[in-house]
């Protein structure tokens with residue numbers, strides 16, 4: 001599935017943050033959002049994933065096409081690793097066999113019977129990323145996916161992304177690190193910071 005974004009403007013807490021965002025993300029492609037802390041990467045990803053409405057602009061793909069992995073891993077703390085993946089597989093209507101593949105891909109097999117709440121931060125993150133693999137959704141929307149991961153786990157993550165792209169998926173992610181995913185394009189958001197806007201229905205509009 002191709003994702004087209006045109007003239008997108010997004011806000012956080014009622015304040016415009018970014019505007020004029022345009023990009024194409026074709027099947028098999030990866031795009032990395034770059035920009036300093038607070039520039040609006042998370043806000044843009046949340047908007048694309050359908051968690052908040054855009055101020056304006058067009059997003060061609062529906063949220064149902066996307067698997068969103070936020071800062072919080074969204075794990076069920078009292079369920080085991082295997083049960084978490086089974087839970088998410090059932091939610092997304094995916095193939096239950098994908099759970100075993102996801103565990104292998106993110107090196108979770110030895111932890112399969114451990115409750116998620118007993119995992120280390122990096123292990124929890126690996127489980128959060130394994131969740132992507134059971135969704136069966138074509139567009140991965142990832143916010144700082146490598147936080148807490150060691151170098152070996154970053155490599156596993158990059159391999160999982162590459163496999164997803166090779167299968168016709170696409171990935172959009174915000175990260176501050178160099179992933180070694182050479183095929184990914186960068187989108188620098190610095191030039192898209194939103195300027196001040198007239199409030200709709202304000203003095204100028206009412207009396208012009």
Ligand SMILES: Nc1ncnc2c1ncn2[C@@H]1O[C@H](COP(=O)(O)OP(=O)(O)OP(=O)(O)O)[C@@H](O)[C@H]1O
Nearest residue numbers: 012013014017035036037038039040041042043044
């Ligand atoms: N819940 C909130 N209410 C109001 N403003 C918020 C809220 N969350 C974030 N913001 C503000 O919105 C702006 C964009 O934040 P956002 O989290 O999208 O940036 P970011 O580029 O993802 O940052 P970082 O690299 O630090 O993760 C920032 O100025 C931030 O302070």
